Amino acid sequence: MTFKRTNPLALAVLALLSERPMHPYEMAQTMRERHQEEVIKLNYGSLYTVVESLHKHELITASAVQKAGNRPERTVYAVTGAGTAELHDWLRELIAVPAKEYPRFEAGISLVGLLPPADALQLVHQREAAVGEQLTALAVLLEKLAGMGLPQLAWIELDYRMAVLRAERAWLSWFATATREGTVGGYDDWEDRHR
Amino acid sequence: MTFKRTNPLALAVLALLSERPMHPYEMAQTMRERHQEEVIKLNYGSLYTVVESLHKHELITASAVQKAGNRPERTVYAVTGAGTAELHDWLRELIAVPAKEYPRFEAGISLVGLLPPADALQLVHQREAAVGEQLTALAVLLEKLAGMGLPQLAWIELDYRMAVLRAERAWLSWFATATREGTVGGYDDWEDRHR
DNA sequence: GACCCTATACTCGGCACCGGATATACGGGA
DNA sequence: TCCCGTATATCCGGTGCCGAGTATAGGGTC
Numbered sequence: 001m002t003f004k005r006t007n008p009l010a011l012a013v014l015a016l017l018s019e020r021p022m023h024p025y026e027m028a029q030t031m032r033e034r035h036q037e038e039v040i041k042l043n044y045g046s047l048y049t050v051v052e053s054l055h056k057h058e059l060i061t062a063s064a065v066q067k068a069g070n071r072p073e074r075t076v077y078a079v080t081g082a083g084t085a086e087l088h089d090w091l092r093e094l095i096a097v098p099a100k101e102y103p104r105f106e107a108g109i110s111l112v113g114l115l116p117p118a119d120a121l122q123l124v125h126q127r128e129a130a131v132g133e134q135l136t137a138l139a140v141l142l143e144k145l146a147g148m149g150l151p152q153l154a155w156i157e158l159d160y161r162m163a164v165l166r167a168e169r170a171w172l173s174w175f176a177t178a179t180r181e182g183t184v185g186g187y188d189d190w191e192d193r194h195r
Numbered sequence: 196m197t198f199k200r201t202n203p204l205a206l207a208v209l210a211l212l213s214e215r216p217m218h219p220y221e222m223a224q225t226m227r228e229r230h231q232e233e234v235i236k237l238n239y240g241s242l243y244t245v246v247e248s249l250h251k252h253e254l255i256t257a258s259a260v261q262k263a264g265n266r267p268e269r270t271v272y273a274v275t276g277a278g279t280a281e282l283h284d285w286l287r288e289l290i291a292v293p294a295k296e297y298p299r300f301e302a303g304i305s306l307v308g309l310l311p312p313a314d315a316l317q318l319v320h321q322r323e324a325a326v327g328e329q330l331t332a333l334a335v336l337l338e339k340l341a342g343m344g345l346p347q348l349a350w351i352e353l354d355y356r357m358a359v360l361r362a363e364r365a366w367l368s369w370f371a372t373a374t375r376e377g378t379v380g381g382y383d384d385w386e387d388r389h390r
Numbered sequence: 391g392a393c394c395c396t397a398t399a400c401t402c403g404g405c406a407c408c409g410g411a412t413a414t415a416c417g418g419g420a
Numbered sequence: 421t422c423c424c425g426t427a428t429a430t431c432c433g434g435t436g437c438c439g440a441g442t443a444t445a446g447g448g449t450c
Contacts (some may be wrong), residue, residue, distance in 0.1 A: 092302025151381025186346025
């Protein structure tokens with residue numbers, strides 16, 4: 001069976017190992033240091049599962065089993081040729097082909113008619129504020145990273161995220177106004193259902 | 196143990212049952228008809244798992260077991276008081292609190308430096324085109340829905356998605372230009388690494 | 391040197407999820 | 421009336437994911 005590109009954590013593993021061999025725990029540390037876990041969900045259980053899967057498909061090899069003192073054994077892995085090919089091809093796919101994802105907010109807003117308009121308005125305002133805070137936090141982080149001398153390419157994904165968040169905030173602002181003023185299509189019916 | 200709000204399919208089930216009692220297969224049909232599966236991932240295996248879980252937590256009850264002819268038994272479910280409360284509260288949470296999600300594209304673009312700039316440029320162009328097609332498809336769908344007399348509130352989530360997709364397209368366009376012209380921060384280094 | 395907190399490194403059981411398999415009924419054509 | 425494709429309705433086995441658990445080492449404090 002061919003390798004399944006489900007968990008992006010496997011992508012992170014391949015990327016890290018293409019720098020130098022590491023053992024799983026070190027991968028986790030490195031991801032943390034580089035703020036990579038902001039972008040790719042990391043948890044230890046999945047990490048070891050994913051590493052084992054990559055190993056089984058011969059995309060990485062167990063290059064050494066170290067044992068310092070009486071600590072648990074550390075298996076150090078290295079990427080194979082097939083692993084590098086997989087990394088690059090997966091990357092191409094991720095960038096070129098939009099994946100069908102299911103953002104939770106779309107699910108929520110699609111059913112907003114079930115709540116009274118006044119409640120909906122308040123909730124949307126709450127989200128708008130929260131998104132605003134995320135944006136300022138991101139701006140601070142970018143400032144810090146740029147101050148450390150990191151080039152834009154090193155945090156390009158944060159740049160993208162900011163653009164998307166700004167669009168979301170703008171949409172929320174529009175929807176809040178349209179709800180308050182009752183100009184959203186179907187408003188009268190909506191209000192009637194909640195008397 | 197309290198009910199875990201993981202799979203949004205459970206939300207859809209609660210919403211459907213708050214209209215009228217149904218059996219699982221009918222829920223699936225209804226979701227299809229209403230284009231709800233665009234927004235909430237539906238598959239039969241998960242549907243039955245989710246319904247059973249809701250039942251176990253007494254958010255829905257098995258109101259009747261019909262048997263028409265010699266067909267398989269159909270268990271018809273209805274929502275309970277606790278179920279309605281759960282539905283509303285979950286909805287509030289989904290709308291008001293941005294969830295931490297991990298879009299695949301962010302993972303991909305964060306590692307774009309591993310690919311040669313020329314390749315990256317081409318891939319980004321491909322995505323831009325794909326996003327453009329999604330936008331026109333959405334516009335056509337909206338036209339159709341509005342033509343059927345459905346109010347804006349009935350497809351508000353598509354409105355939101357269009358806003359986000361437009362922002363993504365704009366960002367892709369910017370990034371493509373910055374890559375082509377070499378003005379993205381760290382470009383020289385990027386090119387050097389791929390000679 | 392006894393204590394405890396944190397860091398290191400991995401393991402494991404449970405469970406949600408998925409996709410394909412199963413089984414029957416119905417309707418229409420030859 | 422026989423056949424077969426489609427619709428109805430659910431089930432089930434495998435797998436990947438998760439978070440809590442385990443165990444040792446190192447370092448600081450009194």
